[in-house]
Amino acid sequence: MKFVIQKDKLAQSVQDVMKAVSSRTTIPILTGIKISANSEGVTLTGSDSDISIESFIPAEEKGKINVEVETAGSIVLQARFFSEIVKKLPKDTVEMEVQNHFSTIIRSGKAEFNLIGLDAEEYPHLPNVEEDHVFRIPADLLKTLIRQTGFAVSTSETRPILTGVNWRLENGELTCIATDSHRLALRKTSIDGANEGKYNVVIPGKSLSELSKILDDTNDLTEILFTDNQVLFKAKNILFFSRLLDGNYPDTSRLIPDESKTDVLVQAKEFLQSIDRASLLAKEGRNNVVKLSTMDGGMLEISSNSPEIGKVIEEVQTEEISGEELKISFSAKYMMDALKALDSSEIKVSFTGAMRPFLIRTPEDDSILQLILPVRTY
Amino acid sequence: MKFVIQKDKLAQSVQDVMKAVSSRTTIPILTGIKISANSEGVTLTGSDSDISIESFIPAEEKGKINVEVETAGSIVLQARFFSEIVKKLPKDTVEMEVQNHFSTIIRSGKAEFNLIGLDAEEYPHLPNVEEDHVFRIPADLLKTLIRQTGFAVSTSETRPILTGVNWRLENGELTCIATDSHRLALRKTSIDGANEGKYNVVIPGKSLSELSKILDDTNDLTEILFTDNQVLFKAKNILFFSRLLDGNYPDTSRLIPDESKTDVLVQAKEFLQSIDRASLLAKEGRNNVVKLSTMDGGMLEISSNSPEIGKVIEEVQTEEISGEELKISFSAKYMMDALKALDSSEIKVSFTGAMRPFLIRTPEDDSILQLILPVRTY
Structure with a gap:
């Protein structure tokens, strides 16, 4: 793998995928960020196995060159060091090159880092989410839904299902409910073009709060896809995966x-x-x-x-x-x-x-x- | 005690004297702020017995009324609650009134607090510093001296004398030295009109760092007075007392x-x-x-x-x-x-x-x- 990339693009992507990286993981390779390059551009991935975030930097965007890829390939670098290094590099462009034994050069101006990387083949695969069931919400509305309900989830693991927000989609209306059994927050909104779909899922509150941090305040549509145990939010150049919580959410309507x-x-x-x-x-x-x-x-x-x-x-x-x-x-x-x-x-x-x-x-x-x-x- | 005071003046004074208040004191009354009112104005005092800060709010300043004192007197109020309350009061003026048994009313608009106070007679007296030996430094220069040396003091109590900054005044020149024995910072400056004085004292690094936070960035002169075991910094409407460290500071000149x-x-x-x-x-x-x-x-x-x-x-x-x-x-x-x-x-x-x-x-x-x-x- 060898490429030259714009530092600001790389730094933004690293910051986004870092939201999923935890230093307290039991799977050592997940303390790293996976970096893959091919002719289309560079993809970064971070995960704590509950949340996974993939950020794509296209080689070219609006006629501007972001990345010049010389050799395709991939590597996993320690997230904590890599993210600090990228922030402090001296020049606007960064050259990255994987050498023997996963040793990786990061070069910018007269500064040259040599990090010991890990084999990208050992990094877990992201969930496979089929595009059958998809609906769309503007990013700013999605952030509002999260802000208006997420604070009311339970912080206690006594009833794990209450640490999530219940999302129900029926007849083109999405209802988001959170309760910690002492209070409840409910927000409804109509979803254009979702009259067919019907879902009843529970998304971890922590996942929604991290998602909210990386979404832009625009009305660009975010695609939302569900499988049995995963939800995928697709925004521009970002894929955000979260596991869903198991179990039935209590019926709160009688409350x-x-x-x-x-x-x-x-x-x-x-x-x-x-x-x-x-x-x-x-x-x-x-x-x-x-x-x-x-x-x-x-x-x-x-x-x-x-x-x-x-x-x-x-x-x-x-x-x-x-x-x-x-x-x-x-x-x-x-x-x-x-x-x-x-x-x-x-x-x-x-x-x-x-x-x-x-x-x-x-x-x-x-x-x-x-x-x-x-x-x-x- | 009863007076009406401008909220912003009171809030600023509380913030200043809070710098000396510690929640971990062994002397219970020092978790409080002492408030005294007389016809001249209102004085607030905070202390952790190492550092004491007195802030004076004059009844009138530049033709503007800050305080209207109806009855002179004094009280000690819990610093943590009093400071939070003052910040959040709804109106621009605050009425304070001590009633029976040190019970104290704080009134602003339609909000009325009633705090259980302590007898101000039991609050320790501030050190008595004679005005014999005094020299003057502009506040902004004083802050610079502190910033350029204070970071190098020792944070370990192994050699307590190294937790302070050595101030030597001789022949009208002030030398400030700090060292933790791995590095040393030295800054000299000439002091106008101090050719007569000669001092060699050690001021706790923590005291200087708190002092620096309450000094304004102006060239107003700060008066500095020493006794055997105390230093007093006098700025406009502020008295800042600190104990000095006992013992001889090592001779660093050979280093x-x-x-x-x-x-x-x-x-x-x-x-x-x-x-x-x-x-x-x-x-x-x-x-x-x-x-x-x-x-x-x-x-x-x-x-x-x-x-x-x-x-x-x-x-x-x-x-x-x-x-x-x-x-x-x-x-x-x-x-x-x-x-x-x-x-x-x-x-x-x-x-x-x-x-x-x-x-x-x-x-x-x-x-x-x-x-x-x-x-x-x-």
């Missing part, structure tokens, strides 16, 4: 109340900031719990109390409070996560009593919903 | 060679970057050591070798190499620290053989000097 007894319409930013302040004294002791009470004149009272430190009490003017009086306690962190995910200046909170789950939504929009279970303190 | 056998004149940035690249493979294994060899044609060869990972070799074009041929090994980290401290586009390295300490200097300027002990590898 979501379809009536409410108290409804509050409030400015999201003001409400978020008052919860944030109340949580300052709630972090100590009792699990970051704040109290909310409805008051006369459309006011909410947000408060928390930490016996050894002190207490905080704050009034928030709402747009409207309708229905029964209410006192309820909940996790400040869950509420702040939900409010940040909603992307709305005005939000509607619907309660059905102090001990029932409550909903946070954008007024007049049912494509997104956040649910929180209250905490018993009264 | 510094006064002749050289090989001199290299080189561009600092190019040299730094090549050392940085060579160190990428040197971090593993042998203590971050790189090799330097003089070559024909005014070239330097920088290299390192890590048997399990690979090797790197790079040539650097110098301005001039004079004297004997040389092969020498040294810590890449020490060399990079020294080069960054010099602030010069061109630097001169003077060697007196492969096993003798060598000097890195700015050409034609003897106010700053960096010394490194080589490592035996040849």
Whole structure:
């Protein structure tokens, strides 16, 4: 293998595939990045066996030469060293050449590195995903779906299925649901041209969060393909594979109340900031719990109390409070996560009593919903 | 105590005095910030007993009202909570009021905190520093002196005196020296109007680094006062106290060679970057050591070798190499620290053989000097 490549293209690809490389893998060759060159261009691969990322640098792009390949071939180089080296090379072009016994020269200007590589034949093959079932989502919408649901997955391995986000596609509508059993995030969106497909899969939250980091903020379509145990996201010059989680995702529809007894319409930013302040004294002791009470004149009272430190009490003017009086306690962190995910200046909170789950939504929009279970303190 | 204060002024003062507050103190009241108000203004104090910082907010400044004091008094509030609260208050002004049993109200807009305070009478008194011996340095120069020497102090408590920077003032010249016994940093500067004073003290490196963070980048004069075991830095509205280290600082003058056998004149940035690249493979294994060899044609060869990972070799074009041929090994980290401290586009390295300490200097300027002990590898 021998080629000359533009440093910025190589560095970007290395950064992308590094998202899949873990230093704590039990398979030694996976601490490396696989580099393959042929007349079409150069392909980099990183994997931790759960996630695999392939990044392709075409030899030529928009009339500009990215790579000049002299000899095709492949090699695996230690990811940690290779990525640091590429970042710090002195010139705009880099020459790479595999010599005897996988010894690999990386040359740029007057700097010459010689790394001990590994046989690319021993690098695991990526899953084979058939192109039968494919649907498409713009990259920026995909990132939004991930951001609005991914935070609510469970971080505990007690119920592994809850560490993933449930994706259901039916009748051209995709529903993404995440819950850690104390709160739930749901986001729906219609998918153009996917009326035929029907899926119900669970994608690891960690995979989605890494995917989100390498997708561009454009409306370029990302192709999504499923097999029994794998999902493949295909963006421009990037393939992102993730395993799916085994098992059935719980039916969460019964959790979501379809009536409410108290409804509050409030400015999201003001409400978020008052919860944030109340949580300052709630972090100590009792699990970051704040109290909310409805008051006369459309006011909410947000408060928390930490016996050894002190207490905080704050009034928030709402747009409207309708229905029964209410006192309820909940996790400040869950509420702040939900409010940040909603992307709305005005939000509607619907309660059905102090001990029932409550909903946070954008007024007049049912494509997104956040649910929180209250905490018993009264 | 009761006053109304501008939030930004309070937040800045809290941030300054927090630099002295440690959560790991053995004296419980020192986890707090002392707040005192009188007709002149409000004073905040933080201390970990090694460092104490006092920040004063004058009631009026340049015709602008900062504080309106209704009742004088003082209180100690938990630093961690108080600092977080002040940052997140909703309005531009803050009302503070001490009630019964040190209970303290902090009110801003519709948010009201009630913190359990401690008796300010129990807060330790700051050292009493007489104004007999005082000299003055512009704040930006003081920060530069600290940056150019402080990094070279020892981080090990084996020889506690080496964790400090030696400051000597004699004949109107201040010399700052730091060494961890593997390298040494020295910076001299003349001090206007200090021909009479004569000091030889050792200031903890940590104190100087915290001081540097709260000084502004202006040429406002900072007053410096010494007692037997304390130093006081007086900047505008800030008093910064630090204890001095006990014991005699070693005589380092014999360490510094006064002749050289090989001199290299080189561009600092190019040299730094090549050392940085060579160190990428040197971090593993042998203590971050790189090799330097003089070559024909005014070239330097920088290299390192890590048997399990690979090797790197790079040539650097110098301005001039004079004297004997040389092969020498040294810590890449020490060399990079020294080069960054010099602030010069061109630097001169003077060697007196492969096993003798060598000097890195700015050409034609003897106010700053960096010394490194080589490592035996040849």
